[in-house]
């Protein structure tokens with residue numbers, strides 16, 4: 719059975735720009751090394767939101783979008799290495815790695 723995946727609307731509340739901390743930079747460099755891709759750290763914007771919700775009511779921990787390139791994190795996930803590394807993979811692959819791509823399994827940071 720074939721089906722078309724509809725793009726889902728995503729809502730967020732109280733988005734504001736934020737300054738990434740040294741952990742975000744450290745994870746960015748780790749994921750660059752894992753992927754073998756050199757990214758543009760300085761061109762990436764960071765936002766934090768009270769929360770992020772998909773139109774089907776799935777709560778998201780983070781989001782990567784282009785124009786301009788930015789990572790938005792839910793407030794309670796700002797310093798979660800697995801969420802941060804996941805969104806950085808989207809950035810470094812320029813959105814080409816879709817959910818479930820093996821690169822996530824390989825390069826996401828999963829604390830023990």
Ligand SMILES: [Zn+2]
Pocket residue numbers: 804808817
């Ligand atoms: Zn994702």
